[in-house]
Amino acid sequence: xxxxxxxxxxxxxxxxxxxxxxxxxxxxxxxxxxxxxxxxxxxxxxxxxxxxxxxxxxxxxxxxxxxxxxxxxxxxxxxxxxxxxxxxxxxxxxxxxxxxxxxxxxxxxxxxxxxxxxxxxxxxxxxxxxxxxxxxxxxxxxxxxxxxxxxxxxxxxxxxxxxxxxxxxxxxxxxxxxxxxxxxxxxxxxxxxxxxxxxxxxxxxxxxxxxxxxxxxxxxxxxxxxxxxxxxxxxxxxxxxxxxxxxxxxxxxxxxxxxxxxxxxxxxxxxxxxxxxxxxxxxxxxxxxxxxxxxxxxxxxxxxxxxxxxxxxxxxxxxxxxxxxxxxxxxxxxxxxxxxxxxxxxxxxxxxxxxxxxxxxxxxxxxxxxxxxxxxxxxxxxxxxxxxxxx
Amino acid sequence: xxxxxxxxxxxxxxxxxxxxxxxxxxxxxxxxxxxxxxxxxxxxxxxxxxxxxxxxxxxxxxxxxxxxxxxxxxxxxxxxxxxxxxxxxxxxxxxxxxxxxxxxxxxxxxxxxxxxxxxxxxxxxxxxxxxxxxxxxxxxxxxxxxxxxxxxxxxxxxxxxxxxxxxxxxxxxxxxxxxxxxxxxxxxxxxxxxxxxxxxxxxxxxxxxxxxxxxxxxxxxxxxxxxxxxxxxxxxxxxxxxxxxxxxxxxxxxxxxxxxxxxxxxxxxxxxxxxxxxxxxxxxxxxxxxxxxxxxxxxxxxxxxxxxxxxxxxxxxxxxxxxxxxxxxxxxxxxxxxxxxxxxxx
Numbered sequence: 096x097x098x099x100x101x102x103x104x105x106x107x108x109x110x111x112x113x114x115x116x117x118x119x120x121x122x123x124x125x126x127x128x129x130x131x132x133x134x135x136x137x138x139x140x141x142x143x144x145x146x147x148x149x150x151x152x153x154x155x156x157x158x159x160x161x162x163x164x165x166x167x168x169x170x171x172x173x174x175x176x177x178x179x180x181x182x183x184x185x186x187x188x189x190x191x192x193x194x195x196x197x198x199x200x201x202x203x204x205x206x207x208x209x210x211x212x213x214x215x216x217x218x219x220x221x222x223x224x225x226x227x228x229x230x231x232x233x234x235x236x237x238x239x240x241x242x243x244x245x246x247x248x249x250x251x252x253x254x255x256x257x258x259x260x261x262x263x264x265x266x267x268x269x270x271x272x273x274x275x276x277x278x279x280x281x282x283x284x285x286x287x288x289x290x291x292x293x294x295x296x297x298x299x300x301x302x303x304x305x306x307x308x309x310x311x312x313x314x315x316x317x318x319x320x321x322x323x324x325x326x327x328x329x330x331x332x333x334x335x336x337x338x339x340x341x342x343x344x345x346x347x348x349x350x351x352x353x354x355x356x357x358x359x360x361x362x363x364x365x366x367x368x369x370x371x372x373x374x375x376x377x378x379x380x381x382x383x384x385x386x387x388x389x390x391x392x393x394x395x396x397x398x399x400x401x402x403x404x405x406x407x408x409x410x411x412x413x414x415x416x417x418x419x420x421x422x423x424x425x426x427x428x429x430x431x432x433x434x435x436x437x438x439x440x441x442x443x444x445x446x447x448x449x450x451x452x453x454x455x456x457x458x459x460x461x462x463x464x465x466x467x468x469x470x471x472x473x474x475x476x477x478x479x480x481x482x483x484x485x486x
Numbered sequence: 487x488x489x490x491x492x493x494x495x496x497x498x499x500x501x502x503x504x505x506x507x508x509x510x511x512x513x514x515x516x517x518x519x520x521x522x523x524x525x526x527x528x529x530x531x532x533x534x535x536x537x538x539x540x541x542x543x544x545x546x547x548x549x550x551x552x553x554x555x556x557x558x559x560x561x562x563x564x565x566x567x568x569x570x571x572x573x574x575x576x577x578x579x580x581x582x583x584x585x586x587x588x589x590x591x592x593x594x595x596x597x598x599x600x601x602x603x604x605x606x607x608x609x610x611x612x613x614x615x616x617x618x619x620x621x622x623x624x625x626x627x628x629x630x631x632x633x634x635x636x637x638x639x640x641x642x643x644x645x646x647x648x649x650x651x652x653x654x655x656x657x658x659x660x661x662x663x664x665x666x667x668x669x670x671x672x673x674x675x676x677x678x679x680x681x682x683x684x685x686x687x688x689x690x691x692x693x694x695x696x697x698x699x700x701x702x703x704x705x706x707x708x709x710x711x712x713x714x715x716x717x718x719x720x721x722x723x724x725x726x727x728x729x730x731x732x733x734x735x736x737x738x739x740x741x742x743x744x745x746x747x748x749x750x751x752x753x754x755x756x757x758x759x760x761x762x763x764x765x766x767x768x769x770x771x772x773x774x775x776x777x778x779x780x781x782x783x784x785x786x787x788x789x790x791x792x793x794x795x796x797x798x799x800x801x802x803x804x805x806x807x808x809x810x811x812x813x814x815x816x817x818x819x820x821x822x823x824x825x826x827x828x829x830x831x832x
Contacts, residue, residue, distance in 0.1 A: 118609065318603055326597055
């Protein structure tokens with residue numbers, strides 16, 4: 096049997112595997128129903144199924160022209176699902192956040208503007224609700240924006256003084272204020288939780304199914320089906336390639352279905368379809384490669400199952416599957432890029448939240464393909480040796 | 487013929503290029519068209535445990551060869567190497583003249599393997615299983631369709647061909663298991679304990695099928711730990727224990743090796759002591775010994791049928807009335823016991 100025959104044999108192995116898996120209800124639940132249901136539940140928990148629901152209080156205790164303009168700009172920038180409410184005093188804001196009346200609050204403390212002229216500038220305070228992650232993230236972003244603007248004002252002041260000019264008055268500094276820039280970005284004008292949790296939950300479950308390749312190979316080895324297949328002119332590497340191809344197909348079917356369902360039923364906008372398809376295929380390849388590596392180092396189906404689940408949850412925790420974008424601290428955000436989940440999620444977020452295109456997610460796809468390549472090579476190296484009784 | 491040789495050589499070279507471990511070379515057996523399987527000095531160890539230690543055997547075209555031994559003797563490991571599933575630590579295997587290895591493809595096409603377990607996708611129908619394995623063997627189109635129909639008829643599953651295998655009885659699953667091995671008209675059918683856990687009726691059907699295939703000229707390698715199956719089916723038997731073939735030959739050759747001789751079991755009434763004395767004193771051909779029990783005398787001789795007349799004569803002279811007489815040949819159980827000091831276990 097030549098190369099063409101091996102390719103046909105590999106395709107045949109893949110087709111039979113896909114056919115058998117699609118006839119298996121538990122896989123359908125695991126790969127499609129489960130992630131869609133979880134995405135829907137979590138999306139609803141974060142507000143309406145379609146949009147962000149964040150209510151953030153704004154407290155101006157400073158009373159300076161800059162702080163007043165900033166607070167006024169925020170309140171005027173309120174939009175559907177993202178509301179800024181003026182609140183009298185930090186104590187009142189804290190009480191309302193604790194009561195759940197507000198998701199979070201931003202406090203510009205008294206003397207903040209004046210402190211900018213000194214050596215120790217003050218800090219904008221954020222009151223974060225314990226269970227209102229999106230509101231808290233918005234409040235932090237607002238505080239960051241105000242701090243950046245204050246720093247710009249300090250820089251302008253310092254530059255003026257250095258150039259021989261007089262220290263600008265507070266009114267002058269307020270005039271330097273950049274336009275209020277609170278806007279939602281994404282497909283259309285919404286940042287949908289479902290657009291994040293759809294791929295997020297899909298990825299979580301997809302990585303949990305990484306054990307499919309391993310379980311299939313080990314199950315067939317135990318039942319001697321693999322012996323029968325390998326007693327034909329089919330090479331061990333061909334069988335492995337066929338199993339991996341089936342995992343890729345199943346992964347693409349799973350994520351594509353989740354895409355379709357969350358878009359139609361939950362109104363999730365995943366972004367540029369070409370980019371979504373690119374990321375789905377790259378992710379499915381990475382999962383297949385990881386699954387093959389799991390198969391290569393597992394001796395029993397139980398070990399493969401445990402190992403695959405451990406890997407799935409580790410990647411999910413590190414990759415940020417359970418936490419919305421913007422909430423992750425920078426350190427954890429960087430850490431998430433150690434996992435394929437992290438790259439995939441950042442890629443999907445780039446498409447849905449930042450209007451990215453397929454070109455923008457090429458680096459994400461490349462990293463996922465690298466995962467597929469490296470883990471696939473591990474499997475190609477180890478698995479045939481084990482099947483041949485050499486390892 | 488020259489074209490065939492050139493094509494075969496080209497294919498062998500292509501396989502050799504497939505990988506660094508594909509360097510087995512045909513040492514000459516391949517030119518012997520009467521030998522379908524040749525194993526030489528096979529050895530396989532798992533850590534400190536040696537599963538197969540220096541096994542050599544050959545199977546001629548049309549021969550049914552039995553590998554008889556208890557569980558754990560090394561039968562399955564031997565056939566795994568013979569089928570190219572396991573790479574031996576030492577030794578070599580040629581099938582139909584071609585070296586076999588896990589990556590060899592041509593030699594594998596000559597083998598039909600029937601594993602001990604029902605190695606089928608039970609959530610697929612028999613037809614789907616057969617079409618899958620048939621395609622892996624390179625069958626296509628009409629040929630595949632015809633072969634699937636033929637083997638289903640052979641194993642008597644044509645009327646249930648479209649049903650999922652999981653709905654079959656144990657015996658039907660076993661027959662479907664054998665059908666896959668026959669699909670591509672292999673030169674060598676390898677059956678690994680095909681009757682383990684099978685009801686007597688299905689077992690008999692399987693044995694009849696193997697007998698019929700052997701009669702049609704198919705070479706068969708049959709592993710079993712049932713002495714009766716080996717005696718019934720096999721032209722030659724290799725007795726394997728602890729990874730070594732301890733004896734090999736036809737049943738009669740094996741029995742002759744241990745020198746046990748036949749037993750003539752005589753049930754009789756009268757003076758059995760006098761009968762025994764006459765047997766020992768008279769010229770009983772090939773007499774090895776006489777043993778007297780209640781109502782019976784057991785006479786051990788080198789050739790039972792040749793000594794029957796002398797035994798009957800001795801009984802008449804001793805005034806003993808014979809109620810039954812039976813010549814019992816030593817069986818492979820006796821041979822195994824003699825060679826290994828232990829009994830074959832079920």
